[in-house]
Amino acid sequence: MQLQYGQVLGYLPDFLVGAAVALVIALVAFALGLLIGLVGASTLAYGSRTAKILVRMYVSFFANTPQLVQIFFLFFALPEFGIMLTPVQAVLIGMTLNAGAYLTEIQRAGFQSLPQAEIDAAETLGFTRVQTIRHVIAPHIIKALYPSLSNHYIIMTLGTSMAAIFGVEELTARALNANAISFRSIEIFSMTALIYIGLTIIASTILYTFGRLVFRVKARAF
């Protein structure tokens, strides 16, 4: 048995397109999940008792069941209610709902880390409400949240690989297709693994540099 990468390298451009698709899927689901998380975290902070219980149930249900089975459920069980989803829609909705649960938890922790003393100090100094949010609350929360948020984006980028099971043409799906055509299995999947490693290292570096320059987040890059 010999490893032959020559035949497999031809798939590289195709795979890189797949990697871009993975990044985009993760980005869309992340952005929508961030909104759900914001609503969830604010509900946990200021909502009524019933609303809090509902948000907690949502978070613990999605955090305690596999994302794959959630998407299976959306994809195969919703048609029984007359809701047909395309693979891309099922994956996006599943990942968004899943991300929403995790990002609710992350953002709740970020809100809790805000010291009341800083808000009081801003009030004492005569800041208006907008100024307090702009100069005190927002920088604090962004600094506290940025590392875990960017970390979760990386996790979600890796999570997009399960979209392959539903036939979404991202990196892993392209690898599975190429495998079915060429049978150079180990070469294809090791190359795929390397692309994922490179992709997420680049994404981490960009996120780290961005956080460092724009928000002055001082966290470890890796």
Added chain:
Amino acid sequence: MGAIEQLMAEAPRFFTFWNMVFLGQAALNTLWVSLLGCFIGYVMGFVIATARLAEIVPPVILRSVFIGWTEAIRRIPFLVLLMCVFFGFQLSGANQSLFVIAVTAVALRMSALAAENIRAGYEAVHRRQWEAAAALNIPPLQALFRIILPQAWKVILPPSTIHTVSMIKETSLVSQIGFLELTFAARMLNQRGFSALICFGTILILYFVISWSFASLGRYAERRLVTDARRRARSPSTR
């Protein structure tokens, strides 16, 4: 809501004794693969994290190999890692069962997560403890086991249950190579003609019960450890 009525009509046919035995065995397979894989992964992770300590392994080049390992494995999706292990076994000519392949994949993934977790535990112990041990002429490995680890394990233990829960969830991907665990069982029942609603709904609840109990166990352990540590801090004479 025609689907609900259909569900009600289907339930007696679905929740039969043998179907439940089938699902129970699948749940045990899920548990067994993830727990065994996590255990092996934690042993590997312990070795990796320890080999990253400058006090234990002085040459930087050797240490960077282990750093590279953790960084690389953490950045490969579990599905791709699983395929690599699957075809890697095929390439090596070793004819292994799906169980061995699944456990290997879980263990490899866990080794990286565990190494990160254990490293965080090591870093929670102040560096001066190492220096004090060196000053007292205690060999590094002995210092690790008798000074650092007794303090570090409280930081290590709570996240380890979270990792176990996340691995229980990730093993759902093992259904892709045909290993009979919960997700695969649900797909089989689905193909035998039961509706997707009842199949996937049931295993979602099963997964929830399993993960939630592990997570609660972790929270309980964390609370116990924190209150123990506080109690000890209040009365130093007990130590």
